[in-house]
Amino acid sequence: MRDVLFLPFADGMELAVAADGSAAVGDKPADAVSAPVDVVAYFAVRVALMELLSVGAEAKAVVLQNFIADDRWEALCRGIRRACRELGIDLPITGSSESNFPTVQSALGVTAIGLVSAGRKRIGVTPDAAKFAVIGRPLVGPAVLAHSQWVAPLSLFVELLASPYIYELIPVGSKGIYYEWTQLLTANGRQWRSCACPLPLFASGGPATSVLVSYDPAGESKIKRQTGHLFFPLFAEQ
Known part of the structure; x- marks a missing residue:
């Protein structure tokens, strides 16, 4: 359902594990998309x-799993630390690098590990009266760097997490807005319905440049002020 694995831990807590990967994006000649490796790591860990x-x-x-080259490790960590700073957290980083064989394209994987109370997961808590919106535009590949003004900032994501009006947040991944919409409905025990949004519903969301949210209608004006030009309403259709 959600792209997070939950494992029993202790005292009513669970391990939560989320991951993302990137390939053919980086600073190697054979890469499909050219980008500094620290930026690649930033967007990969952003998703997780x-x-x-x-x-x-x-x-x-x-x-961090670094399949680019051993000498890229510090640059990759720099991108991860940037994302952590923007989220207001400081995390230890471990992992490994491919140092035995050269690769012709860039590739990396990141896994984020956390803890959550088994009874307080932010899943399936959207009431029937909720409204929906997408914050940011779904972007992928070169468009992520070329149109950064449409990428939902991590600082805004933190604000939305803390908002008393937001019920659930789902980062939009490569399967697009509509897929995340169906996942949200399923988690809340509802039948799939069609929806309408000014954004393309089936376009790849790339490295989670946008977020689907369910929210209390009473807070709509405040959420719109917070998100500005990044707010796109999503309407459920009967």
Whole structure:
């Protein structure tokens, strides 16, 4: 359902694990998309951490798998630390690098590990009267860097997490807005319905450049002020 694995831990707590990967994006000649490796790591860990935090978990550590080259490790960590700063957290980083064989394209994986109370997961808590919106535009590939003004900032994501008017947040991934919409409905025990939104419903959301939210209608004006030009309403259709 959600892209987070939950494992029993202790004292009513569960381990929460979220991951993301990136391939053919980086600074190697054969890469499909050219980008600094620290930026690649930033957007990859952004996805994993947003997934983790959106279900109510507290992030504890990041695991990095570097398949680019051993000498890129520090640059990759720099991108991860940037995302952590923007989220207001400080996490230890561990992992490994491919140092035996050269690769012709960039590739990396990141895993975020956290803890969440088994009874307080932020899943399936959207009431029938809720309204819905997408914050940010779904972007992928070169568009992520070329149109950064449409990327939902992590600082805004933190504000939305703390908002008393927001019920659930779902980062929009490569399967698009409509897929995340159906996941949200399923988690809340509702039948699938069609929906309408000014944004393309089936376009890839890339590295979670946008977030689907359910919210209390009483807070709509405040949420719109917070999100400004990044607010796109999503309407359920009967």
